[in-house]
Amino acid sequence: MDNEVRHTVYDVTMREGVPPSAARVAETLGTTRESVMASFLRLAEARMLVLQPGGEILMAGPFSAVPTPFEVSVSGYSCYANCIWDALGIPAMLDADAVVHTNCADCGERATIRVTGGEVSGSGFMHLVLPPRLWWTHIVYT
Amino acid sequence: MLYFRSEEDIDRWCSLWRLERGAVLPIDLGWKLARAWYSEDRRDPRWRRRSSQEVQSLFASLGLTSDFWRVT
Numbered sequence: 001m002d003n004e005v006r007h008t009v010y011d012v013t014m015r016e017g018v019p020p021s022a023a024r025v026a027e028t029l030g031t032t033r034e035s036v037m038a039s040f041l042r043l044a045e046a047r048m049l050v051l052q053p054g055g056e057i058l059m060a061g062p063f064s065a066v067p068t069p070f071e072v073s074v075s076g077y078s079c080y081a082n083c084i085w086d087a088l089g090i091p092a093m094l095d096a097d098a099v100v101h102t103n104c105a106d107c108g109e110r111a112t113i114r115v116t117g118g119e120v121s122g123s124g125f126m127h128l129v130l131p132p133r134l135w136w137t138h139i140v141y142t
Numbered sequence: 143m144l145y146f147r148s149e150e151d152i153d154r155w156c157s158l159w160r161l162e163r164g165a166v167l168p169i170d171l172g173w174k175l176a177r178a179w180y181s182e183d184r185r186d187p188r189w190r191r192r193s194s195q196e197v198q199s200l201f202a203s204l205g206l207t208s209d210f211w212r213v214t
Binding site: 006007010011048061086088090104106115120122123125126128130133 | 144146176189
């Protein structure tokens with residue numbers, strides 16, 4: 001069940017750029033929303049998804065279900081990433097060209113980073129406050 | 143994990159928020175890390191999260207070997 005749910009979540013997300021609702025996954029798999037919500041919870045406990053307080057998906061890494069400062073144009077759609085690393089992770093996962101639109105977290109200057117043919121162009125830096133051993137303890141802050 | 147235009151911006155931001163400077167990656171290294179981390183197909187039923195050892199090896203393959211990158 002959990003493998004099927006994860007497959008459906010990523011199948012929809014990779015094609016459309018937004019993680020699906022539990023109801024949509026349930027309809028696709030011919031099961032109940034409640035059973036999908038329970039699966040979401042198990043996948044979150046296994047650190048494969050991050051959920052919103054109500055139990056719907058917040059993050060199906062590298063994709064975000066809600067708007068963020070990291071907008072990615074890729075594969076004919078625009079979507080949101082959870083952080084700058086994930087913004088680059090979307091074209092990596094899709095093996096596609098992409099344009100990342102974001103801003104400097106300090107000065108606010110608009111920045112555009114392009115991924116073309118497997119190469120990245122653009123300047124700037126990624127800053128990680130927390131070390132990897134703490135990422136999942138504070139996943140939203142990370 | 144935030145984006146910054148320059149290292150000076152990172153230092154100013156850390157000072158403003160009273161945070162220690164963490165790890166800083168130029169965007170091209172960030173892209174290599176993203177490719178290494180996310181290139182596997184998560185639709186595949188055989189996909190699983192990497193073990194701590196595998197994550198450590200992935201970081202090391204990109205030269206990320208400081209204590210900051212220690213997984214456990």
